[in-house]
Amino acid sequence: MKIFVGASRVSELLAQFRCDDLEENVKRLTAALAVDSEALIGITFTPAHELLDIYRYRYSTDEIRESRTGWDEFFSTLEGRDSPTGIASVKIGEVAAIVLFDKEVKSVLAALISAAD
Secondary structure, three states: EEEEEEEHHHHHHHHHHOOHHHHHHHHHHHHHHOOOOOOOEEEEEHHHHHHHHHHHHHOHHHHHHHEEOOOHHHHHHHOOOEEEEEEEEEEEEEEEEEEEEEOOOOOOEEEEEEEOO
């Protein structure tokens, strides 16, 4: 299943998301989303175990692992979930992220955000 939500809604949810390791990068992403607040972000719902398999494989590639921050929380979130998890790829300007959402899209569970330049 896939739904679309406004960039402004994703920005609001990211602003509520707390992760010390990602604080600066989350600020960069929310600022970028604010500029393009009318954009629609596609969120796909996938079983957490499938996402875990995919991202463990991607993590094994140095280039991918080193280009993003937030891996520990991303993996621990997926390991602890049985229900489908929303996932969205967000790229605005030079800021890119993979964001995990709960099934109601009421909160951000974890994020992988491109490392600050």
